[in-house]
Amino acid sequence: MIVAETLMLIVDGDTGTWQRSRQVPIESSVIDPRTGAISRSYDYRSAGFNITVDLRESSWRSARMQFSVQLGDVISGGDDLDRRSSPISP
Incomplete structure (x- = not known):
């Protein structure tokens, strides 16, 4: 069984x-040089x-469409952690 859903309706x-995205938490930490306390x-x-x-309609039988795709750019990493298993950070 195939279930279809209309994604958008566009006129000329x-x-x-x-x-299609999710909100991803990005951690930032600050270390107080005097006390060594970490604030996250x-x-x-x-x-x-x-x-x-x-969408730009050319005639009743044809139309011109321009598609633009943007991908999220959140990168995982960390200075002291293995990059393959580190939490997501800026």
Whole structure:
């Protein structure tokens, strides 16, 4: 069984955007040089992809579409951790 879902409805001269993403926590840490206390905070960034479609109707039988795809750019890493298993950080 195939189930279909309409992603967007676009008319001539309009732009449609479809987003599939999640909010990913990004940790930032600050170490107080006097006390050595670590202060951690988290910012949330969108990670995933967006598809944008511009539609221009040429005639009743044809149309011109321009697609744009953007991918999220959250990178995992860490200075003292193995990069393959480290938490997501800026």
